[in-house]
Amino acid sequence: MTKPQGSRGTILSCTVFFFLLGTALPASWGAVSSEDKFLVKFVERNWLNGKAWDKLTYPGKLGYVCGLFDGITLFWAMADAEGVKKSVVDPIFSAAGVPSKYTVGDVVDGMDDFYREPKNLSLPAICAYLHFVYRTRGEGEEAMKKRLSRWHKIFK
Numbered sequence: 001m002t003k004p005q006g007s008r009g010t011i012l013s014c015t016v017f018f019f020l021l022g023t024a025l026p027a028s029w030g031a032v033s034s035e036d037k038f039l040v041k042f043v044e045r046n047w048l049n050g051k052a053w054d055k056l057t058y059p060g061k062l063g064y065v066c067g068l069f070d071g072i073t074l075f076w077a078m079a080d081a082e083g084v085k086k087s088v089v090d091p092i093f094s095a096a097g098v099p100s101k102y103t104v105g106d107v108v109d110g111m112d113d114f115y116r117e118p119k120n121l122s123l124p125a126i127c128a129y130l131h132f133v134y135r136t137r138g139e140g141e142e143a144m145k146k147r148l149s150r151w152h153k154i155f156k
Contacts, residue, residue: 050121050128053111061108068129069104072096099136107132120148122155 048064056064072093079089098107110132114120120128134144 048125049123050115050125053115053125053128054121058108061111062104064125065104065107065111065129069098096133098133102136110135119152123151124155127151127155 053061053064076089076093080086107129111125111128114128114131131144131148134147
């Protein structure tokens with residue numbers, strides 16, 4: 001297996017890898033969740049946020065989401081090839097994935113919906129993606145509100 005070539009593939013693969021790694025870290029590190037520790041890496045960086053998302057064309061948005069999917073799949077495949085235990089990798093892969101009944105277009109529509117709320121425009125696109133994932137997995141409204149509140153504090 002060869003490494004992906006080009007800066008876009010490398011950046012996206014690294015982003016998804018650190019996202020997935022972040023979701024696997026223990027949440028017992030103080031009051032900050034592992035997801036929050038991951039998202040802090042996006043603060044004051046020029047990552048794609050809602051303002052940039054809204055400027056993308058529909059094909060550009062599809063490409064972004066496909067890139068996320070490719071990065072998640074690449075992470076899983078590389079971890080498997082390196083002999084990382086499936087008991088470690090599979091839950092991370094499952095947590096980051098969208099339920100199979102949804103299409104890439106559904107994810108784009110969900111991210112568009114997320115950014116229709118003006119206060120969400122400052123949040124990175126990975127937040128919009130995660131919001132869609134949690135919502136489609138049936139996470140409760142109260143948990144969703146708490147998560148959004150934390151994200152807004154991180155990215156104020």
